[in-house]
Amino acid sequence: MTSRVQRERIRKSPAVRRAEIVAAAAAVALAEGLECVTLRRIGEELGVRPGLISHYFPAAEDLVAEAFGSAASAELDTLLPADRPDGSPTRHLARFFAGATGEAYDDVSRLWINARHLSRYRPVLRDRVAEQEAAWRGRLADLIRQGVERAEFRTDDPEVTTIQILVVLDGLGAHANTDTRNRPEAVTRMAVTTAERELGLTSGALTRPTSD
Numbered sequence: 001m002t003s004r005v006q007r008e009r010i011r012k013s014p015a016v017r018r019a020e021i022v023a024a025a026a027a028v029a030l031a032e033g034l035e036c037v038t039l040r041r042i043g044e045e046l047g048v049r050p051g052l053i054s055h056y057f058p059a060a061e062d063l064v065a066e067a068f069g070s071a072a073s074a075e076l077d078t079l080l081p082a083d084r085p086d087g088s089p090t091r092h093l094a095r096f097f098a099g100a101t102g103e104a105y106d107d108v109s110r111l112w113i114n115a116r117h118l119s120r121y122r123p124v125l126r127d128r129v130a131e132q133e134a135a136w137r138g139r140l141a142d143l144i145r146q147g148v149e150r151a152e153f154r155t156d157d158p159e160v161t162t163i164q165i166l167v168v169l170d171g172l173g174a175h176a177n178t179d180t181r182n183r184p185e186a187v188t189r190m191a192v193t194t195a196e197r198e199l200g201l202t203s204g205a206l207t208r209p210t211s212d
Contacts, residue, residue, distance in 0.1 A: 020046065021042060022063075022070050025063055026068075026071040029064075030071050033114050035118070037060070037063060037064045037067050039060055061124045062124060065128040068111065068129070071108065072108070072111070072136075073135070075105075075108045076132075076135060078099065079099045080096055080136075080143060082139065084143075088152065089152050090147065090152050090153075093143060093144075093195065096140075097195070100191070101188070109174075136166065141162040144161055147199065155198055155199055164194055165191060165195050165198070168190050168191040168194050171190075172187075192207055
């Protein structure tokens with residue numbers, strides 16, 4: 001007697017499927033660049049037909065923007081969590097620099113370079129880049145304001161200081177595609193030095209061990 005086993009087909013909810021698509025697109029963007037984020041490529045990554053991807057993202061440009069936004073937001077949440085645990089703003093800022101100025105940050109630096117270049121021609125991506133820039137400014141400015149309130153930092157304008165720090169980080173990040181092994185230490189520390197100077201901190205305050 002032959003028995004037939006009916007394989008149960010598991011359907012993912014729209015929210016789960018969409019999140020899966022965005023995660024795969026973000027991974028491709030980080031590893032290979034936003035130009036590689038296509039409906040066909042993400043379908044191949046997930047083992048599904050491109051038509052399924054287009055059901056959630058009819059326009060490939062929307063998926064590209066979502067991939068960038070997801071990757072950039074994830075890095076921001078890692079470096080500067082919105083809900084920070086209790087602790088000194090100085091320690092939180094030191095941890096931020098430790099993550100944002102090392103080799104582990106190079107992939108994200110490359111992604112930002114890629115996104116800013118492509119955003120010249122892609123309005124949807126341009127809007128997402130502006131949104132992420134505002135989020136990064138806001139998160140860092142909030143931390144600096146907290147440090148001022150606790151008398152750990154001294155600055156007349158947290159917003160201006162925030163922009164100064166991010167501009168230096170962006171400048172250093174622009175070299176993510178080049179060999180920086182011979183970069184002078186003074187250049188490597190430019191963002192930290194800028195922050196220490198503009199926040200009234202002693203030299204080395206943001207590079208000391210950050211464990212509590």
